[in-house]
Amino acid sequence: MSGRRIELDGENVEKGGQQFVSGRGLFNDGYTRVHRVEPHGFASMPIKGAKAFLLQPNGDADQA
Structure with a gap:
């Protein structure tokens, strides 16, 4: 399992008791x-500019 570090953009969504965040990676790749x-x-x-670490099963960024 590999991972990727992203910087959060401050967009936090709570839905059904779950929390979802968005941000950008090293090469400006977006995650929503x-x-x-x-x-x-x-x-x-988390505040805008906070760092997060995404886990990528099988090294696949689409599954992060």
Whole structure:
């Protein structure tokens, strides 16, 4: 499993108890509606410019 670091753009969406974020990668590749996993009982909203690490199963960026 490989990964990729992205910078979040501050767009946070909560839907059905789940949180989704968006951002841009190193080569300006865009990621939208990425599911953000939070520990049980913990609540936060990442700010614009925060860094995130995406896991890519089988090294496939489409599955990040």
